[in-house]
Amino acid sequence: MSENEELQAYARNIQQDVIARADAAEDGALRAEAFTELMIECLAEASEIDDGTPCDFEGRGMRCSGYYVSEDNDRLDLFLSLPRLDGMAASVPKSEIDTAFKRLSTFLAKALAGLHKGMEEALDRYDMCRSIWDARNDLSHVRLFVITDGLATIDRIENEMVGGIEVSSHLWDLKRLQRADSSGSSREPIRIDFAKVSARPIRCIVSSPPDSGYRCLLTMLPGDLLVELYRQFGPRLLERNVRSFLQLKGKVNQGIRKTIIDEPQMFLAFNNGLSVTAAGLTIRDNGDGTADLLAADDFQIVNGGQTTGSIFRASRKDKADASRLQVPVKITEILSDGDIEDIAPRISQSANNQNKVNMADFSSNHPFHRAMQALSRSVWAPAAAGAQRQTRWFFERARGQYHDALAQNRTPTERKAWEAIHPRRQLVTKTDLAKYEQSWSQLPQIVSRHGQKCYLDFMDRLEKRGSFIPDEAYFRHAMARAILFKQTERIVSRHKFGGYRANVVTYAIAWLSHHTAKRIDFDSIWSAQDISPALAAFLEILTIHAHDHVATPPGGQNVTEWCKKDACWEGFRDFALAIPAALEAELVTRERVNGSASAHALEEHASADEAELIARVSAVSAETWFGLSAWAKDTQTLQSWQRGLSFSLGKLARAGRAPTRRQAVQGEAIIIEARSLGFKG
Structure with missing residues (x-):
């Protein structure tokens, strides 16, 4: 199948997926909204964005199809969809793409200026505009996404500063979506040419354990280099990091920020640094156990997302001098005989010792x-x-x-x-x-x-x-x-x-x-x-x-x-x-x-905490449960199912049988509620 035939097949798939979603909602969801929802899911799966909410708004000279505000209000993503839904790999005029970015940019400016104030509060577009307004003083970076199922080209749009907020533009057309939206390659790899982003060579210590499937480079990166990398690639740098949603509300992040601003010379001593994986490294061997890092393919921070985000935010919002920071970095190159899908999550789990993380393998291989x-x-x-x-x-x-x-x-x-x-x-x-x-x-x-x-x-x-x-x-x-x-x-x-x-x-x-x-x-x-x-x-x-x-x-x-x-x-x-x-x-x-x-349903599997809960509920006597059930019936204070469950728990207690996890959760809630209402048992 030729490339054009593959693109047409992909365009037809998008068309049919959108039709299926819109039909599922009958006439309540327009196909344009279903297209936006599908595209947001595609970009999230590709780790290009964290998430997004479809929300269509159109006004004079402005338009927006959806948005996402990060937890700490630091980053805003805005989406504008240009669905064709004709099942053809047809070209979209450059003028249409240019206009789309202008309309999205105008919407951003109006929203930051208080566009929501003239809207009806019961509408979801009011929430979108108000969320942008509420975040206006915390934002450091806004990304504008124009998404189409046609083929498009556009000249590079340079980032611009709007009132201290960096605004970048991103076009996703059919070809780019098709590359990202497949089971075999769900993301666009990041390639970094360090000679272009660093004024001096990145000197590293190199170690290659035998039969390990990887080699490690230990180095120091200046903080301003990390700021530049995050500026260019944003959350894509962190796509395998289990804490990809950066927040500055935890004690660790506040501590990082304080060190960056007040004691930058102590950052190296206080911070554990970054763990990075890469699928390919280009180095220049110095012959003494060290090498200069020249380039890296598929560069991903698997641990240290908080550090990276905190340095970027402090540089942008607090005007901190990031060049004074030295950040320790371990780069693990997964060699051809190594399994990156297996090794990268394990590196993240093992390296992560700043905050407690309940580690799960979030990949599709679970x-x-x-x-x-x-x-x-x-x-x-x-x-x-x-x-x-x-x-x-x-x-x-x-x-x-x-x-x-x-x-x-x-x-x-x-x-x-x-x-x-x-x-x-x-x-x-x-x-x-x-x-x-x-x-x-x-x-x-x-x-x-x-x-x-x-x-x-x-x-x-x-x-x-x-x-x-x-x-x-x-x-x-x-x-x-x-x-x-x-x-x-x-x-x-x-x-x-x-x-x-x-x-x-x-x-x-x-x-x-x-x-x-x-x-x-x-x-x-x-x-x-x-x-x-x-x-x-x-x-x-x-x-x-x-x-x-x-x-x-x-x-x-x-x-x-x-x-x-x-x-x-x-x-x-x-x-x-x-x-x-x-x-x-x-x-x-x-x-x-x-x-x-x-019996084998997911929610019937009890964790250690829930096992303790089951033990507590099992310790309640049958007489107490029967008495509670009778009291609730006499006083008409609980719902009928709660009275029935109390009686059932009494029968289990009398028979010496433990309740299920769900029965224990509901039973403890019932007895707490009953006692708050006057039950003395």
Whole structure:
């Protein structure tokens, strides 16, 4: 296949992916918004950005399609989408690209000047503009991204300073996206020519342990060189760093900043430095055990992200003289016989001793993802109502796997037959799965932090559970939760609230999980490949209340930030809404939820802390649980499911059996609540 044919195939894939997403939301999500969402996921997977939120705004001479503000308000990314969605690898006029950057730049200027003040607060574009305004005094770098599924070229746009903020421009066209968006090469490697960025040679000590698959260089880099590297490449330098989201709120970061500003001469003594990996180094051997580092391919900081970000910020915002800093650096070159996907995370884990990190292998090679992929290739889904053909839910553990598998079918007839079995609407990425599972685990405030952060939190919780390999029962239930989530998205889209769909969906599902004690019949959803009419009707009502809650934060807070807070979830979790009898009749028993069908579910694996919780709940006597259940019934102070669970815990205690992790979590919460309401047991 020629390069042009490959690009056309990729353009068609984008077109069909967007159509599948937009159709999933019926007419509530425009294809342009679905395109922006897809492109943000692609750039995040390629480690070009941390994350992003689609949000379309258009005004006189300005336009924006989405945004991302870093946790510490230091970095802002703005996106403008130019979707063609014609399935062709056609050229986009240079004038259109130039205009797009100008409109995005104008939007930035207006937002920094207070554009939100003239907007209706209930709209998500108000949140976007207000977030930019709130960050205006902390920003040091803004990146403008113009993204198109056409072919485009543009002259280099030099960075500019806007009121002390460095603004850089980045064009992503079809060819660049196609290079990044594949399972085999998910990122653009960084090549650094040190002769061009450093005024003097980078002298190193070289060590090559035999049969190790790597060699190490030990050196010192001046702080101003790190500032320049971070200016050019930003978060891409840190793409394998488990702390890629830089924050200056922790004690370690504040200490780094204080040293940089007040005692730069002590930085070398106080700081542990950086650990870097590279796939290829060009050096000049000096013949005495030292060498000059000339260039590096695939240069990545796997430990030291806080140090790098702190030096950059201090240089930009505090006007610190970074040239006075000497930063110790260990560069590990992964040789041809070494495995960078295995070695780099282990270097990060071992080198990381500044902050405690709950290390998880966030890569697609994690055993959990491998097992989910294997299940998705073997488990058949029942034929949906009115259909004769069985299908499969395709789990994509690495971006591009779906397209790669589709491309293996050479003829249009073969591709059509393969897509009939693996419809795009049944594609689930690992970030999608995290969103579905975290919603059902009653963590909507985590889901509201968007794709990458939700995914990292999910993986961290998975790691804390201990080893867990999903089985077919877990896979079926997980895909049933995907169906529940997607159908809830459709319902919210029909309401046309005008924004915050993602927040409304996760909050509604979390409420449903809590108030039904997780007794939704996922076996039935899997069998029907749809939710029941009773559940759909209730979600029509529940999502309205969820929207009213998230869109009206107390004290005029930013809605997006409000949705990320525990207080937001706690407030909606306690919202009272009667579950209709028709839906109540469909709920499964607690024994079935806690029985064999869910015995191997992810959330039933207890961590060490949860094992202690189970022991505490097990120590509560049967008489106490029975007494609590009777007291709650007499006083009508707890929900019916809480009374029922108390009685069930009493039976377990009487039989000398331990509760499950979930029962223990809910049981302890029940007894704390009951005692706060006057229960004396």
